[in-house]
Amino acid sequence: MKPSPLLIRLLLIAAGCALAVTAARIWWPAAAAILASVWWLGLGALALAALLDFATGRRCEGLNGQRNLPGNLALGVEQEIGLRLHNRGVRPLSLLVSDQLPVQLRSANLPIQIRLAPDQEIHAHYKATPVHRGLAGFGRVEALVSSPWQLWQCRVLLGEAQDVKVYPNFLGISSLQALSTEQSLRYLGVHQQQRRGEGLDFRQLREFRQGDSQRQVDWRASARMQKLISREYQDERDQEIIFLLDCGRRMRTRDGDLSHFDHALNALLLSAYVAIRQGDAVGLQCFAGTHSRLPPVKGEGAINLLLNHVYDLHSGTAHSDYTAAAEQLLARQQRRALVILLTNVRDEDSEDLTAAVQQLSRHHLVMVACLRERALDELLEKPVADFESALLNSAGKDFVARRGRLLQQLRARNTILADALPSEMHMSLVETYWQLKRSGRL
Numbered sequence: 001m002k003p004s005p006l007l008i009r010l011l012l013i014a015a016g017c018a019l020a021v022t023a024a025r026i027w028w029p030a031a032a033a034i035l036a037s038v039w040w041l042g043l044g045a046l047a048l049a050a051l052l053d054f055a056t057g058r059r060c061e062g063l064n065g066q067r068n069l070p071g072n073l074a075l076g077v078e079q080e081i082g083l084r085l086h087n088r089g090v091r092p093l094s095l096l097v098s099d100q101l102p103v104q105l106r107s108a109n110l111p112i113q114i115r116l117a118p119d120q121e122i123h124a125h126y127k128a129t130p131v132h133r134g135l136a137g138f139g140r141v142e143a144l145v146s147s148p149w150q151l152w153q154c155r156v157l158l159g160e161a162q163d164v165k166v167y168p169n170f171l172g173i174s175s176l177q178a179l180s181t182e183q184s185l186r187y188l189g190v191h192q193q194q195r196r197g198e199g200l201d202f203r204q205l206r207e208f209r210q211g212d213s214q215r216q217v218d219w220r221a222s223a224r225m226q227k228l229i230s231r232e233y234q235d236e237r238d239q240e241i242i243f244l245l246d247c248g249r250r251m252r253t254r255d256g257d258l259s260h261f262d263h264a265l266n267a268l269l270l271s272a273y274v275a276i277r278q279g280d281a282v283g284l285q286c287f288a289g290t291h292s293r294l295p296p297v298k299g300e301g302a303i304n305l306l307l308n309h310v311y312d313l314h315s316g317t318a319h320s321d322y323t324a325a326a327e328q329l330l331a332r333q334q335r336r337a338l339v340i341l342l343t344n345v346r347d348e349d350s351e352d353l354t355a356a357v358q359q360l361s362r363h364h365l366v367m368v369a370c371l372r373e374r375a376l377d378e379l380l381e382k383p384v385a386d387f388e389s390a391l392l393n394s395a396g397k398d399f400v401a402r403r404g405r406l407l408q409q410l411r412a413r414n415t416i417l418a419d420a421l422p423s424e425m426h427m428s429l430v431e432t433y434w435q436l437k438r439s440g441r442l
Helices: 005-027 029-057 171-176 181-188 219-225 260-277 302-310 322-332 347-361 374-381 387-412 422-439
Strands: 063-068 079-087 093-099 112-116 120-130 134-138 141-146 152-158 162-167 201-207 229-234 240-246 281-287 293-297 338-343 365-371 416-420
Touching: 005 029, 029 152, 063 093, 063 141, 063 152, 079 093, 079 112, 112 120, 219 229, 240 260, 240 293, 240 322, 260 281, 260 302, 260 338, 260 365, 260 422, 281 302, 281 322, 293 302, 322 338, 322 347, 338 347, 338 422, 347 365, 347 387, 365 422, 374 387, 387 416, 416 422
Parallel strands: 240 281, 240 338, 338 365, 365 416
Antiparallel strands: 063 079, 079 120, 093 112, 093 141, 134 162, 141 152, 201 229, 281 293
C-alpha cells in the first residue's frame, strides 16, 4: 500500500492551511483560535477517513489478470500485446495497469487507466517495439488498485512471467510466402533480365507456345504427338549459398534505429528465403568474435532453422580478420558454392580482404556485399558553410574515394559486388543472386 496522489494533495493542502493558521496568530489573533479548531477538525477527519480507507482497501481480492503475447516478435516492428483483466470481487476497482517489460522492448502506451465493475472482464492492449534481438523475458503484469475512497493504492502482481523470442524482421518473408517467384521479385523491386542460352535443368515437356525458341522444340515428341512440343527448363537447383557474416565492431554502426549488423541479418534472411524457394541450400558462417556455423540446409523448414540460429547473434568488438575467415570456410566447405561476404569494408582492409577473396575464388564463386554508411552520403550532401564543414567534406570525399578504389580492385579480380545502403541491401542481394542464377554462373 502507498498513498495515492489524491491523499498526497490533501496532505499538502493541510500543510498549507497550517501555515495560514500560524500566520493568523500574528496578523489576526481574534480568529486564530477558531481557524486552529477548524484545522484540527479537518485533519482529524482526513486521518480517520485515511485509516478507514486503508482498512477496506488493503486487500484486493478477486482480481485476475493475464498477458497475451504473440508467438514471436520482429525487430523494429511495432507489436500489439494484449492484457485480460477480470474483477471477481464485490466492489468496483479503479486500476492503473502497467507491465514489467524486458530491456529488448520499448513502449509509450503504459500505464493504462482501467475501471472494472464487479464480475466484469476487460481486454486491453498496448503497443511495444522490439529494439534488440534475443530472448525477451517479461515479468508479471503490475496493477495499482485504488482503495474505495481513492486515498490509497495497493500494488498487485498478476499473471506469470513469460519469455518470447525477438527475431530479425521476418515480415518481408511472410509477405512473400503466398507469392510466386515472379511476383516475389516484382514485390522486392528486382528487375528481371532475359537469361543467355538454355543451359539449365530440364523440367517437363509442354505444347509449343508463341515466343519459344526453336532450340526448345523436341522434334521426336512433336512427331509422336503430331504437334509442336517444347522442352521447358527450370533454373538449376541444388546449389549451395554460404553467407560469411562479419560480426566485428564495424557492424555495430547504426543506421537509423538498427545497426548495420541487424540490417545485414534482415538482408541475409530475405535473400536466403528466395534462394531456398529456388531449391538451393543455404548455410552460414560467422567470424570476428562469433564463430557460429550452420551447414547448408534446404527445404521447407530451412528458413525457420536459419531464423532460430541467428535470432540471438550479436556483433562484438573484435577486429574482422577476413583471411582467417576464408581459411575456416575453405576447411569446412568442399563443394563449390556461392560465398556471400556481408561486411562493411574500409580502405585499410585492402590487403587482407583482397587476399581472402583471391583465396576463396580458387574454389568458390565469391560475392562481397558492402554496407555503405548513410552518414557519409548525408555528410557530402551538406553545404559547405565554414572552414570546419569544408574539412569534414574533404575528409568524407577522400574516404569515399579510397573505398571506391578498393571496390574497383575487387571488380578487377572478377569479384561480384553488391554495394548498397543498409536499408536497401536486401534488394541488392536478391537482384544479384537472381542475375547469377539466370545467367548460369551459379
